[in-house]
Amino acid sequence: MDKIKCECGHVNPEGTVLCEACGKPIEGNQHIDGNDSKKLLNMRYEGSARRSQTYNKSIIDKIWSFFSSVKVGVWLIVIALIASAIGTIYPQEPYIPADAISRDPAIYYEAQYGITGKIFYQLGFHNLYSSWWYMLLLALIGISLVICSLDRFVPLYKALKIQKAKRHESFLRRQRFYSQTEYVTQEEKQTVIDRLKKQRYNVRDENGHILAEKGRFSRWGPYVNHIGLIIILIAALLRTTPLMYLDEYIWLDEGEEKVIPGTDGKYYIENKQFVLETYDEDDERFQEAIAQEGRLIPKNFQTDVVVYKTDGNNITGTEDREKYKEYDIRMNHPLKFNGYSLYQSGYQLNKFAEITFSIYEENDTDAKPLDQFTVDLSDPKSEYELENGFHVEILQYYPDYYLDDGEPASKTDDPNNPAFVFKVVPPENKEPETSFVGDVIRVAEEIGIDPENQELAPMSNVLGQFATNISATEDNKYRVSIEDIEFKKTSGITVRRDYTLPLFGLGAIIFMIGVVQGMYWQHRRIWIRPKDEGIMLAAHTNKNWFGLRKDIEKAIAETRINMVEDQQELDS
Amino acid sequence: MDHLLSISSSALYTAFILYLIATFFFGATIKDKKSTKKSKAATIGITITIIGVMAQLVYVVTRWIASGHAPVSNMFEFVTFFGMCLVIAFVILYFIYRITVLGLFALPIAMIMIAYASMFPTEIAPLVPSLKSHWLYIHVTTVSLGNAILAISFVSALIYLIRQIDQSDKNKRNAWLEVVLYVLFLFIGFIVITSVFNAAGYAADFKYSENGKMVSTTYHLPAIAGPHDGELLTEGKMEPLFETPGWMQGQDAGRKFNTIVWSFLIGTVIYGMVRLVLRKRLGAFIQPYLRKTNPDLLDEITYRAVAIGFPVFTLGGLIFAAIWAQIAWDRFWGWDPKEVWALITWFFYAAFLHLRLSRGWHGEKSAWLAVIGFAIIMFNLIAVNLILAGLHSYA
Numbered sequence: 001m002d003k004i005k006c007e008c009g010h011v012n013p014e015g016t017v018l019c020e021a022c023g024k025p026i027e028g029n030q031h032i033d034g035n036d037s038k039k040l041l042n043m044r045y046e047g048s049a050r051r052s053q054t055y056n057k058s059i060i061d062k063i064w065s066f067f068s069s070v071k072v073g074v075w076l077i078v079i080a081l082i083a084s085a086i087g088t089i090y091p092q093e094p095y096i097p098a099d100a101i102s103r104d105p106a107i108y109y110e111a112q113y114g115i116t117g118k119i120f121y122q123l124g125f126h127n128l129y130s131s132w133w134y135m136l137l138l139a140l141i142g143i144s145l146v147i148c149s150l151d152r153f154v155p156l157y158k159a160l161k162i163q164k165a166k167r168h169e170s171f172l173r174r175q176r177f178y179s180q181t182e183y184v185t186q187e188e189k190q191t192v193i194d195r196l197k198k199q200r201y202n203v204r205d206e207n208g209h210i211l212a213e214k215g216r217f218s219r220w221g222p223y224v225n226h227i228g229l230i231i232i233l234i235a236a237l238l239r240t241t242p243l244m245y246l247d248e249y250i251w252l253d254e255g256e257e258k259v260i261p262g263t264d265g266k267y268y269i270e271n272k273q274f275v276l277e278t279y280d281e282d283d284e285r286f287q288e289a290i291a292q293e294g295r296l297i298p299k300n301f302q303t304d305v306v307v308y309k310t311d312g313n314n315i316t317g318t319e320d321r322e323k324y325k326e327y328d329i330r331m332n333h334p335l336k337f338n339g340y341s342l343y344q345s346g347y348q349l350n351k352f353a354e355i356t357f358s359i360y361e362e363n364d365t366d367a368k369p370l371d372q373f374t375v376d377l378s379d380p381k382s383e384y385e386l387e388n389g390f391h392v393e394i395l396q397y398y399p400d401y402y403l404d405d406g407e408p409a410s411k412t413d414d415p416n417n418p419a420f421v422f423k424v425v426p427p428e429n430k431e432p433e434t435s436f437v438g439d440v441i442r443v444a445e446e447i448g449i450d451p452e453n454q455e456l457a458p459m460s461n462v463l464g465q466f467a468t469n470i471s472a473t474e475d476n477k478y479r480v481s482i483e484d485i486e487f488k489k490t491s492g493i494t495v496r497r498d499y500t501l502p503l504f505g506l507g508a509i510i511f512m513i514g515v516v517q518g519m520y521w522q523h524r525r526i527w528i529r530p531k532d533e534g535i536m537l538a539a540h541t542n543k544n545w546f547g548l549r550k551d552i553e554k555a556i557a558e559t560r561i562n563m564v565e566d567q568q569e570l571d572s
Numbered sequence: 573m574d575h576l577l578s579i580s581s582s583a584l585y586t587a588f589i590l591y592l593i594a595t596f597f598f599g600a601t602i603k604d605k606k607s608t609k610k611s612k613a614a615t616i617g618i619t620i621t622i623i624g625v626m627a628q629l630v631y632v633v634t635r636w637i638a639s640g641h642a643p644v645s646n647m648f649e650f651v652t653f654f655g656m657c658l659v660i661a662f663v664i665l666y667f668i669y670r671i672t673v674l675g676l677f678a679l680p681i682a683m684i685m686i687a688y689a690s691m692f693p694t695e696i697a698p699l700v701p702s703l704k705s706h707w708l709y710i711h712v713t714t715v716s717l718g719n720a721i722l723a724i725s726f727v728s729a730l731i732y733l734i735r736q737i738d739q740s741d742k743n744k745r746n747a748w749l750e751v752v753l754y755v756l757f758l759f760i761g762f763i764v765i766t767s768v769f770n771a772a773g774y775a776a777d778f779k780y781s782e783n784g785k786m787v788s789t790t791y792h793l794p795a796i797a798g799p800h801d802g803e804l805l806t807e808g809k810m811e812p813l814f815e816t817p818g819w820m821q822g823q824d825a826g827r828k829f830n831t832i833v834w835s836f837l838i839g840t841v842i843y844g845m846v847r848l849v850l851r852k853r854l855g856a857f858i859q860p861y862l863r864k865t866n867p868d869l870l871d872e873i874t875y876r877a878v879a880i881g882f883p884v885f886t887l888g889g890l891i892f893a894a895i896w897a898q899i900a901w902d903r904f905w906g907w908d909p910k911e912v913w914a915l916i917t918w919f920f921y922a923a924f925l926h927l928r929l930s931r932g933w934h935g936e937k938s939a940w941l942a943v944i945g946f947a948i949i950m951f952n953l954i955a956v957n958l959i960l961a962g963l964h965s966y967a
């Protein structure tokens with residue numbers, strides 16, 4: 001429509017600031033790039049016509065202009081930055097420590113951090129990075145990125161393709177690097193051209209008008225890296241779908257076998273054994289550090305597993321199957337097969353499996369048990385009939401016993417530190433008694449054992465003897481004490497299948513190519529325009545003016561040509 | 573073994589001394605006519621610097637052999653390594669721009685880093701399973717180098733600001749500049765006070781309750797701020813003047829807070845003495861010595877350092893980090909505080925580049941941004957480990 005014809009004959013699209021061919025500033029459009037108030041021309045997009053700067057009528061134009069503004073883009077980035085920082089003030093929900101007062105976020109933040117913690121929780125900052133508004137922010141950055149890039153890439157590409165070696169005088173004069181020389185011989189000019197070629201410049205000569213150019217491809221760097229970022233954002237979006245991303249967790253006791261979740265019953269996994277190794281306290285290299293730490297430092301977590309494959313129709317999973325993989329899963333060494341990855345991600349050394357209790361006569365010095373019973377902690381019964389006529393009822397069971405402000409309570413439902421209140425009915429229906437038994441972990445900790453990293457099994461009966469044992473009344477006739485404990489080692493395995501990983505990888509590679517392309521190379525151009533018996537010399541680069549200056553110095557050395565002057569007005 | 577370790581620590585010590593000597597040679601170049609001209613002092617300075625780097629590489633290699641893992645796995649090793657990267661980054665930019673004042677500022681900052689690192693436990697520590705991965709080394713070394721190159725932009729920006737900011741009267745800009753210089757003194761304060769009491773072997777035990785459990789801790793500095801509700805166990809040591817406020821949480825909050833209080837105290841005293849001697853703002857004192865430096869060139873170096881450092885940082889801090897996290901913790905990104913702060917750093921420098929390129933933030937604005945960027949890097953390097961505990965907390 002409103003195409004603009006320049007005096008050099010080139011027809012420019014509407015909104016052009018500098019003629020695409022000869023660079024002459026186009027009257028009436030100079031305000032767009034702020035050239036009207038400055039001596040130097042704004043060369044950022046070669047003065048090409050960008051949609052965002054040209055049309056501003058319809059609502060679409062407005063939205064387009066909004067998102068293509070770098071100002072808006074930078075604001076979005078800064079907001080994302082601040083939001084991210086806020087999220088690190090207190091731990092995010094998954095990082096609430098295991099030994100916290102409570103792992104319930106509604107309680108934890110206020111209890112631990114007071115009023116600010118409560119506000120943190122109520123504003124939803126404990127799950128900030130998966131909140132809708134944080135996602136939205138990232139999405140907006142993505143949109144801005146796409147529009148911004150499209151807005152500039154196409155016109156910039158055209159302008160650089162169309163550019164002529166012959167440039168308008170005013171274009172040259174208003175470059176940051178510029179000089180004029182009154183008298184230059186043909187030979188001198190040729191020397192300069194040859195030297196520029198030697199410095200790997202592409203030299204174009206149009207009737208004595210010279211354009212020497214190198215590194216134009218670096219101008220595409222930002223667009224390439226933005227494509228990489230978009231791919232990463234798309235991958236992140238896809239990852240929210242179960243089709244592309246599977247994430248499961250299983251606990252496996254030693255010797256236990258389970259179906260691997262998410263595999264439609266095709267694969268089974270057996271935990272042959274779990275191994276925890278710690279550093280030797282006497283290792284001369286690490287002695288001091290271990291002593292400083294004051295506890296055992298783990299060296300290796302490992303689960304030796306066997307994976308079985310079945311045809312998937314089999315319900316029990318015990319027939320018609322083959323041993324598929326045998327592997328020792330260690331931290332940093334996941335087991336991979338068929339798109340699945342199994343990671344070592346948790347363990348429990350001292351999960352209580354069974355406890356055997358004995359009943360003694362109180363104050364009996366040469367202790368002989370009167371009766372015995374065993375509680376299976378995966379399936380505790382409420383009553384036990386014993387061989388010698390005793391009868392025991394479980395009045396209270398705390399699987400994970402601790403004292404909450406002096407009140408007995410259970411932290412979790414897992415038998416990590418069992419404690420019981422028993423009702424003991426002696427033979428022949430004598431007077432029933434109650435007693436409290438358990439809390440073995442406290443005993444272990446008190447004698448300086450670290451139940452996280454050290455197996456309790458070898459000392460289970462010693463620990464049992466010292467376990468808490470309280471009679472309800474002063475005159476209890478019988479005492480229930482722990483005779484033996486069987487522990488189970490159990491291993492936590494994460495099962496992952498993530499089809500988006502290659503996409504993330506691709507995005508990252510493209511991003512890296514783009515930034516390196518844009519940062520480690522620069523687009524340098526040097527123009528020479530004959531004027532009377534001399535020349536005008538001007539140069540531009542998108543970055544690294546120091547390098548450009550050195551190139552020019554080398555090219556014009558020992559000729560009469562004047563060195564370019566830096567015409568930039570610094571803001572200081 | 574002990575033999576190797578003693579070689580290792582003397583190599584580090586040698587490197588430190590060499591950096592110090594090199595700084596003096598770079599200082600001598602200030603009197604040269606033009607800052608970029610080749611001078612004898614500059615040649616000697618850069619040569620000694622490079623020998624210093626080699627000495628520090630000897631430290632790295634011998635310690636690696638002695639411990640069996642790359643020495644980048646605790647606070648001491650990591651910050652020392654960062655100090656070395658800072659010197660390497662300076663050498664790289666020196667050979668591009670041949671500007672010696674850069675060394676005069678970069679080397680002392682690297683030395684402060686190394687001295688600071690030495691205040692942390694220097695014993696060789698065993699690696700927990702999650703850290704046993706080649707990706708750890710690849711990740712940590714690349715991030716360090718990336719951070720160091722970005723830090724050079726802070727160095728040139730600082731020189732730019734000292735040179736350019738009007739010191740004829742008191743104003744907001746030179747006040748902020750003074751704050752930046754003052755912060756460097758806090759590090760010096762920390763180093764001085766820790767060395768003094770380490771040499772004296774000071775130790776005072778405290779008992780206090782944390783999450784309902786009784787724990788004890790050892791102060792190696794006299795307690796100005798004691799643990800919250802704490803009780804001094806060692807006899808004959810100073811009773812705390814006040815208690816650490818209860819809202820400061822986390823492991824050993826009291827001891828860390830006490831260290832910070834001391835650093836402020838001593839740093840302020842040293843800074844105050846310097847001011848008393850000079851009788852003017854530190855910025856105003858240094859400014860005349862920088863007259864001959866070219867502000868345009870400094871501005872360009874600030875940008876160039878970011879341009880070179882940004883891709884390296886992205887590769888090490890985000891991409892390699894993600895690969896390691898994927899292998900070790902089965903997720904490449906977990907919003908752990910250290911990860912988030914790497915992302916923040918990345919966002920920040922992306923904003924820096926966009927502001928410069930598209931909104932024409934050059935010169936002073938750009939220099940201030942480089943200062944803030946460095947503050948973010950230091951926060952991630954030091955504070956996140958000490959304050960916002962997470963998977964990466966080495967210290």
Ligand code: HEM
Binds near residue numbers: 071
């Ligand atoms: C976190 C997200 C982003 C990153 C990491 C990023 C990265 C980059 C990088 C490294 C450059 C090259 C800068 C230079 O050469 O100095 C660049 C240029 C650019 N970016 Fe971004 N960018 C991001 C978001 C955005 C957004 C949201 C916009 C939209 C407003 C945008 C618009 C641009 C533009 C217009 C250029 C300049 C292109 C040129 O002048 O040649 N970027 N970006």
